[in-house]
Amino acid sequence: MRYIPHTAEDRAAMLAALGMSDTLSLFDDIPAAARMGRPLRVPGPLTEMELQAAMRRDAAKNRSVEDLVCFLGGQFYDRFIPAAVGALAGRGEFATSYTPYQPELSQGTLGVIYEFQSMMVGLTGLAAAQASMYDGASAVAEAALLAMDATHRLTIVMDRAVFPESRQVAVTYVTARGGRVVVPAPDQSLDELLASLVETPAAVVVQQPDVLGRVRDLRPLAAWAHERGALAIAAADPVALALIEPPGRMGFDVVVGEGQPLGSGLQYGGPTFGFFCVQDALVRRLPGRVVGATHDGSHKRGYVLTLQAREQHIRRERATSNICSNHSLNALQATIYLALLGPEGLREVARLSTAKAHYVVDRLTALPGFRRMAPEAPYLYEVALRVPGSVADLNRHLLDRGILGGWDMGRWDRAWAGGWQLAVTEQRTRAELDQLVEAVAAWR
Amino acid sequence: MAVGTDGQQADRTPLIYDRSHPGRRGVRLPAPDVPALDEAALLGPALARTTPLGLPEVAENDVVRHYTALSQMNYGVDTGFYPLGSCTMKYNPKVNEWVAALPGFQRIHPLQPESTVPGLLELLASMESILGEISGMDAVTLQPAAGAQGEFTGVLLMRALIRARGEERHTLIIPDSAHGTNPATAAMAGYGVAVVPSNVRGGVDLAALRGLVNGDTAGLMLTNPNTLGLFEDEILEIADVVHSAGGLLYYDGANANAILGEVRPGDMGFDVVHLNLHKTFSTPHGGGGPGSGPVGVKAVLEPFLPGPRLQRAPSGALSWDDNRPQSIGKVRSYYGNVGIVLRALAYILSHGPDGLREVAHTAVLNANYLRARLADRYPTRYDRSVMHEFVLTLASQKERGASALDVAKRLIDYGVYPPTVYFPLVVKEALMVEPTETESKETLDRFADALAAIDQEIDASPEALKTAPHHTPVGRLDEAEAARHPNIRWSAGGGPPESTGP
Numbered sequence: 001m002r003y004i005p006h007t008a009e010d011r012a013a014m015l016a017a018l019g020m021s022d023t024l025s026l027f028d029d030i031p032a033a034a035r036m037g038r039p040l041r042v043p044g045p046l047t048e049m050e051l052q053a054a055m056r057r058d059a060a061k062n063r064s065v066e067d068l069v070c071f072l073g074g075q076f077y078d079r080f081i082p083a084a085v086g087a088l089a090g091r092g093e094f095a096t097s098y099t100p101y102q103p104e105l106s107q108g109t110l111g112v113i114y115e116f117q118s119m120m121v122g123l124t125g126l127a128a129a130q131a132s133m134y135d136g137a138s139a140v141a142e143a144a145l146l147a148m149d150a151t152h153r154l155t156i157v158m159d160r161a162v163f164p165e166s167r168q169v170a171v172t173y174v175t176a177r178g179g180r181v182v183v184p185a186p187d188q189s190l191d192e193l194l195a196s197l198v199e200t201p202a203a204v205v206v207q208q209p210d211v212l213g214r215v216r217d218l219r220p221l222a223a224w225a226h227e228r229g230a231l232a233i234a235a236a237d238p239v240a241l242a243l244i245e246p247p248g249r250m251g252f253d254v255v256v257g258e259g260q261p262l263g264s265g266l267q268y269g270g271p272t273f274g275f276f277c278v279q280d281a282l283v284r285r286l287p288g289r290v291v292g293a294t295h296d297g298s299h300k301r302g303y304v305l306t307l308q309a310r311e312q313h314i315r316r317e318r319a320t321s322n323i324c325s326n327h328s329l330n331a332l333q334a335t336i337y338l339a340l341l342g343p344e345g346l347r348e349v350a351r352l353s354t355a356k357a358h359y360v361v362d363r364l365t366a367l368p369g370f371r372r373m374a375p376e377a378p379y380l381y382e383v384a385l386r387v388p389g390s391v392a393d394l395n396r397h398l399l400d401r402g403i404l405g406g407w408d409m410g411r412w413d414r415a416w417a418g419g420w421q422l423a424v425t426e427q428r429t430r431a432e433l434d435q436l437v438e439a440v441a442a443w444r
Numbered sequence: 445m446a447v448g449t450d451g452q453q454a455d456r457t458p459l460i461y462d463r464s465h466p467g468r469r470g471v472r473l474p475a476p477d478v479p480a481l482d483e484a485a486l487l488g489p490a491l492a493r494t495t496p497l498g499l500p501e502v503a504e505n506d507v508v509r510h511y512t513a514l515s516q517m518n519y520g521v522d523t524g525f526y527p528l529g530s531c532t533m534k535y536n537p538k539v540n541e542w543v544a545a546l547p548g549f550q551r552i553h554p555l556q557p558e559s560t561v562p563g564l565l566e567l568l569a570s571m572e573s574i575l576g577e578i579s580g581m582d583a584v585t586l587q588p589a590a591g592a593q594g595e596f597t598g599v600l601l602m603r604a605l606i607r608a609r610g611e612e613r614h615t616l617i618i619p620d621s622a623h624g625t626n627p628a629t630a631a632m633a634g635y636g637v638a639v640v641p642s643n644v645r646g647g648v649d650l651a652a653l654r655g656l657v658n659g660d661t662a663g664l665m666l667t668n669p670n671t672l673g674l675f676e677d678e679i680l681e682i683a684d685v686v687h688s689a690g691g692l693l694y695y696d697g698a699n700a701n702a703i704l705g706e707v708r709p710g711d712m713g714f715d716v717v718h719l720n721l722h723k724t725f726s727t728p729h730g731g732g733g734p735g736s737g738p739v740g741v742k743a744v745l746e747p748f749l750p751g752p753r754l755q756r757a758p759s760g761a762l763s764w765d766d767n768r769p770q771s772i773g774k775v776r777s778y779y780g781n782v783g784i785v786l787r788a789l790a791y792i793l794s795h796g797p798d799g800l801r802e803v804a805h806t807a808v809l810n811a812n813y814l815r816a817r818l819a820d821r822y823p824t825r826y827d828r829s830v831m832h833e834f835v836l837t838l839a840s841q842k843e844r845g846a847s848a849l850d851v852a853k854r855l856i857d858y859g860v861y862p863p864t865v866y867f868p869l870v871v872k873e874a875l876m877v878e879p880t881e882t883e884s885k886e887t888l889d890r891f892a893d894a895l896a897a898i899d900q901e902i903d904a905s906p907e908a909l910k911t912a913p914h915h916t917p918v919g920r921l922d923e924a925e926a927a928r929h930p931n932i933r934w935s936a937g938g939g940p941p942e943s944t945g946p
Binding site: 135 | 468473477516518537541548563574577623628629631674677703705729775793799817856862881931934
């Protein structure tokens with residue numbers, strides 16, 4: 001095999017050192033009744049040339065956002081990624097290392113995580129961040145578990161307008177721990193649910209901006225939660241945080257979110273990363289890795305994994321989470337992305353996306369039967385529209401014209417049947433926006 | 445530390461913030477081609493951001509130099525030998541990165557209609573069946589993002605089946621040598637943990653296991669070969685004990701590199717298995733992820749798998765089926781770490797059936813050869829042939845004044861990444877070595893020579909160990925200080941960050 005360096009002579013010499021004639025005898029501990037006794041039925045082997053040809057063929061069967069005009073969102077966005085992100089994050093010293101257990105050989109990874117934590121703290125307006133989660137959805141779920149542990153309560157109130165992927169994952173995690181997730185009924189607002197609540201929840205969880213596109217003043221909700229000893233948790237889009245006052249500055253205790261917009265490719269949903277930030281009092285309840293600054297014997301500054309007494313490899317069944325590997329490489333991509341953009345660049349990404357979204361939505365809602373589902377609150381670059389007719393039919397019509405239309409929200413939640421969720425990024429040109437409006441106008 | 449710091453102060457690992465200069469930018473975006481919006485007017489004073497973003501302001505050249513410098517303070521498999529036990533740090537083929545980066549795989553939105561991604565769905569379906577064949581399981585989900593999330597998924601599947609049988613069971617049995625994720629996973633799923641001790645041969649103590657199982661036993665979580673690198677040769681009896689009590693068997697696939705093509709968890713009696721694609725199937729570890737932790741199950745558990753599942757229409761077309769009434773629910777958004785799955789698939793296709801078996805045979809040969817080379821100075825606690833890794837006990841070195849940590853730090857001076865230290869917990873002064881199949885005999889010999897030289901240094905020049913490492917950007921760091929006074933984010937001025945509580 002091409003990745004195994006041994007020659008026949010190497011093998012013979014190594015076996016001779018062991019006093020053996022073949023490697024099969026090294027497997028003698030395996031009971032005969034359990035042995036495979038036949039070759040694996042898997043395809044291959046392929047040479048690299050054959051593999052590249054086969055994979056190129058399979059990739060060519062897919063239509064990417066390079067040849068379709070993408071208006072899909074749902075926490076994953078067709079955002080611009082500068083070339084330097086891949087060039088630097090792809091360096092083997094970063095990509096082929098592992099969890100920085102030996103800090104002297106891992107100052108690169110550790111320094112990056114310290115920067116990443118600092119940047120996430122800046123974006124969310126909170127006091128502390130950890131090294132990354134798998135994705136935004138599991139970050140929401142772990143935030144709910146943190147609240148259950150911190151309050152010794154079992155109920156999580158979650159707004160219906162939290163992105164469905166996150167809601168579903170949170171339900172899995174919370175019920176596994178013996179808790180329950182309460183969501184407003186389709187015709188009920190979050191405020192109405194809170195007013196009708198009998199028990200005191202561990203936390204209230206909202207999305208900012210939410211799945212309908214609404215940006216809301218979250219201060220009253222934080223106050224409501226704190227009056228009852230509950231935590232206020234927000235899932236936020238990191239690019240939106242460039243323009244809106246962060247939940248951490250609106251009194252929220254935990255801010256989590258999906259990190260894909262910060263320099264991770266779409267890759268059909270993964271790998272990506274989640275961010276997880278908390279206020280000071282919750283630092284020792286964080287899940288996963290945390291990096292801290294310290295110094296060596298000659299007072300030179302360096303970075304180490306810290307507060308490890310929370311983690312599974314030390315605390316075992318008393319750990320705050322079972323998470324071990326996180327999504328460090330994606331966090332590295334985000335750190336480089338944010339360094340390249342800086343505060344003004346990130347604001348510009350959000351501003352451009354917002355201006356383009358408003359341009360196209362103003363034109364779409366001038367068409368008969370198209371209207372915003374939640375006109376009571378401002379929106380940025382992602383918004384839910386009600387369309388006159390079948391969303392599936394509209395999207396088929398658009399796909400025939402090379403456009404990936406907005407998401408059919410009824411497929412997420414029947415409460416939103418007839419809803420069409422549109423996302424516009426800085427990459428969409430005016431010509432593409434006009435193309436969408438024209439194609440929609442020609443529908444039926 | 446003179447390399448690549450670009451004249452930055454050398455008394456600390458530089459931060460991107462140190463290079464920040466107001467007004468610099470690394471990226472410029474096109475001028476707006478639509479009317480500009482006033483976001484302050486759009487959002488109003490209550491919603492518009494007033495808090496600074498706290499991001500550095502640097503040029504692209506600054507960014508490239510800074511992260512290049514940081515990368516040079518890092519050590520990966522691409523740098524050199526990385527025998528970190530239990531982590532399977534094998535070589536990561538470059539063509540797999542090329543595959544995952546193809547625009548037809550990389551630039552696909554997870555909400556695209558299935559009709560636009562038939563090539564990708566075929567590969568995912570193919571990977572499900574390949575992993576099923578390799579693990580001896582009937583159905584596979586690719587959704588879990590990592591091994592630990594695979595464990596969590598697997599434990600919930602076990603509970604779902606037990607409940608479907610009309611039972612409630614509250615305890616998972618876990619060996620004392622297990623990975624920390626096993627008990628942490630059990631607790632996350634609300635299970636109590638009963639610890640089964642190791643026997644004198646380093647395996648599960650069968651008699652103790654018999655005494656532990658009862659009507660409350662949901663199952664046993666087991667790694668085989670275990671974390672000592674030993675194959676549980678009583679696995680069929682172990683499976684029988686657990687199954688007879690009505691429990692299920694969970695296979696932690698962290699060590700599956702040792703068994704490819706020789707034995708399968710499904711044939712050993714396991715009901716659920718997770719595989720770490722970043723270990724066995726060689727996707728880059730990324731400085732701590734992303735990994736991928738697909739879960740395979742026996743047919744009886746299939747209805748409970750996380751949705752959506754791939755389904756094939758009579759026409760042959762694949763689509764996602766979300767109508768899964770018995771499912772445990774989703775564990776991750778969308779379909780998992782697709783980019784990692786593609787790399788692992790490319791790795792498997794490169795090897796084929798004989799190649800995968802050769803991987804296991806060579807990994808096991810390398811471990812046994814290296815163990816034999818070290819045996820006169822560094823014994824293993826159990827005198828048995830090992831699988832893909834082994835655990836040295838440095839108890840005698842400790843008596844002579846050098847801890848496992850000292851030896852590990854001194855190894856850095858010899859140019860290798862140290863093995864895992866102080867794990868598993870059942871071995872005193874443990875040094876856990878996993879060479880993998882991609883390392884040559886010369887590399888193994890050099891490593892053995894280095895450890896032999898260090899052993900002599902313990903008596904001849906003990907200071908060399910105590911003050912190691914000597915050529916790294918920083919020396920041994922004060923971890924106690926880091927935990928006592930957490931400084932976990934940058935702040936202007938460099939002092940401990942001020943509190944920014946709400």
